[in-house]
Amino acid sequence: MIIKTLGISTSPRIHGNSDLLLREALSGAESAGAKTEYIHLSDYDIAPCIECNACYSRGDCKIQDDFQQLLKKILDADRLIFATPVFFMTVCAQAKMLIDRSQCLWAYKYVLHKQLFSSERDRRAMVIAVGGSKSKKQFECIRFTMKSYFDVLDINYSTNLFTSKVDDIGEIHKHPTALKEAFRLGNELIAAESPPPQKPINIELF
Numbered sequence: 421m422i423i424k425t426l427g428i429s430t431s432p433r434i435h436g437n438s439d440l441l442l443r444e445a446l447s448g449a450e451s452a453g454a455k456t457e458y459i460h461l462s463d464y465d466i467a468p469c470i471e472c473n474a475c476y477s478r479g480d481c482k483i484q485d486d487f488q489q490l491l492k493k494i495l496d497a498d499r500l501i502f503a504t505p506v507f508f509m510t511v512c513a514q515a516k517m518l519i520d521r522s523q524c525l526w527a528y529k530y531v532l533h534k535q536l537f538s539s540e541r542d543r544r545a546m547v548i549a550v551g552g553s554k555s556k557k558q559f560e561c562i563r564f565t566m567k568s569y570f571d572v573l574d575i576n577y578s579t580n581l582f583t584s585k586v587d588d589i590g591e592i593h594k595h596p597t598a599l600k601e602a603f604r605l606g607n608e609l610i611a612a613e614s615p616p617p618q619k620p621i622n623i624e625l626f
């Protein structure tokens with residue numbers, strides 16, 4: 421079975437640090453036989469959620485933009501690799517806008533009591549985050565936000581790759597292990613045995 425793997429780079433910087441790690445993780449996934457697709461989120465026109473709550477009765481989002489086509493790719497994927505810079509201790513605004521628009525899935529599941537998938541699927545997700553500071557707390561908000569996002573997407577939160585003290589564009593190239601870890605974890609996301617882990621595997625490079 422071909423494992424479809426979607427990588428979403430949410431940083432506004434192309435070839436920024438999280439973007440480069442994502443590309444490496446996708447290469448790792450490919451080396452394990454996955455079919456991969458890379459997306460730069462800034463190429464998509466995605467408006468913020470306006471809390472109109474139309475999704476509570478419709479089950480989908482009434483704002484028509486690129487969210488619908490991106491959501492289709494996200495739900496279609498067997499593996500999702502989500503890369504973000506740390507901005508003010510959490511995900512960047514671009515990432516948060518995508519996450520918030522998924523409120524329609526929350527409504528679909530928990531207000532309208534419908535199922536996202538008609539059959540059981542082995543879906544797994546990895547988070548890549550990069551922050552400039554040395555604070556050990558800088559990834560804590562990201563953990564909670566991504567857990568709640570992945571719960572709504574019915575996808576297992578399998579892996580974190582968090583790297584601190586990396587700031588300038590492309591500086592990740594100077595990191596002794598981060599790119600290698602991204603490749604390895606991308607490979608393992610595809611090659612790992614079932615069942616998926618109960619808790620995410622945490623690789624924190626402080």
Ligand SMILES: Cc1cc2nc3c(=O)[nH]c(=O)nc-3n(C[C@H](O)[C@H](O)[C@H](O)COP(=O)(O)O)c2cc1C
Pocket residue numbers: 431432433435436437438439504505506507508509510550551552553554555558586587588589590
């Ligand atoms: C608006 C903004 C907010 C930031 N906030 C934080 C922060 O709270 N903690 C941190 O460690 N780094 C912070 N940074 C630094 C970035 O996380 C860092 O430059 C990172 O390498 C960017 O990743 P990217 O190249 O993938 O975009 C911030 C940068 C910007 C532009």
